[in-house]
Amino acid sequence: EADIYQTPRYLVIGTGKKITLECSQTMGHDKMYWYQQDPGMELHLIHYSYGVNSTEKGDLSSESTVSRIRTEHFPLTLESARPSHTSQYLCASARSGVYNEQFFGPGTRLTVL
Amino acid sequence: GDSVTQMEGPVTLSEEAFLTINCTYTATGYPSLFWYVQYPGEGLQLLLKATKADDKGSNKGFEATYRKETTSFHLEKGSVQVSDSAVYFCALILLNFGNEKLTFGTGTRLTIIP
Numbered sequence: 001e002a003d004i005y006q007t008p009r010y011l012v013i014g015t016g017k018k019i020t021l022e023c024s025q026t027m028g029h030d031k032m033y034w035y036q037q038d039p040g041m042e043l044h045l046i047h048y049s050y051g052v053n054s055t056e057k058g059d060l061s062s063e064s065t066v067s068r069i070r071t072e073h074f075p076l077t078l079e080s081a082r083p084s085h086t087s088q089y090l091c092a093s094a095r096s097g098v099y100n101e102q103f104f105g106p107g108t109r110l111t112v113l
Numbered sequence: 114g115d116s117v118t119q120m121e122g123p124v125t126l127s128e129e130a131f132l133t134i135n136c137t138y139t140a141t142g143y144p145s146l147f148w149y150v151q152y153p154g155e156g157l158q159l160l161l162k163a164t165k166a167d168d169k170g171s172n173k174g175f176e177a178t179y180r181k182e183t184t185s186f187h188l189e190k191g192s193v194q195v196s197d198s199a200v201y202f203c204a205l206i207l208l209n210f211g212n213e214k215l216t217f218g219t220g221t222r223l224t225i226i227p
Binding site for chain 1: 145147149151154155156157158159162200202206214215217219220222
C-alpha cells in the first residue's frame with residue numbers, strides 16, 4: 001500500500017490567488033513528480049525532483065514552482081492562479097533504482113474561477 | 114523521442130467479455146513497460162509491469178507480454194467485471210541514470226456494463 005498524500009483533494013478559488021498544493025510521502029523515496037492531467041485524461045509531467053534541493057522542469061511548461069526542502073515533502077505553488085490552471089494535479093514518488101515504479105497520490109482537482 | 118501509442122477509447126464491454134487494449138511503443142533503448150489503472154476520483158495505481166523482452170506481467174487477472182519484435186505491450190483479461198471500469202494507461206521508462214521519467218500513453222477509458 002502506497003503512502004503518498006495530497007491536500008486538498010478539491011479546491012475552488014478565484015483568479016489571482018496564491019495557492020500551494022501539498023504532497024507528502026512516508027516511504028523515504030528520493031524521487032518525486034508532479035503531473036497535470038487534462039480533461040482528456042492525458043498526463044503531462046510538469047516538475048520532478050531527484051532528492052533534497054533538486055528540482056527540474058518537466059516536459060510541459062508550467063507557471064507553477066516547486067521546492068524540495070525535505071525528502072518527504074514536495075509542494076507545488078501557483079503565485080497567481082488563472083482559469084487556465086484549472087486541472088487535476090497528481091503527485092508521485094519513486095525509489096531510486098531499477099524499476100522506478102511510481103506511486104501516485106489521489107490528486108488535487110483545482111478549479112480557478 | 115520516446116513515445117507510447119494506445120488504443121483510443123472509450124471501450125464499452127459487457128461483463129465477462131474478453132478485453133484487449135493495444136499499446137505500442139517507440140524507444141531508443143530497452144525500456145521497462147507498465148500498465149497503470151486510474152479508478153474514478155483516484156490517482157494512478159500500478160497494475161503490472163515487465164522489464165525485459167518476453168516477460169509477462171500479470172495482476173488481478175490482467176496480463177501483458179513485452180514483445181520486442183512488435184514493440185508492443187497489449188493488455189488482456191479473459192473475463193471483465195463491472196469493477197474493472199477505469200482508465201488504463203500504458204507507460205514506458207528508459208533506465209538512463211539521471212533521466213528516468215515515465216512516458217505515458219493517452220489513456221483508454223473502459224466501461225463494463227452488467
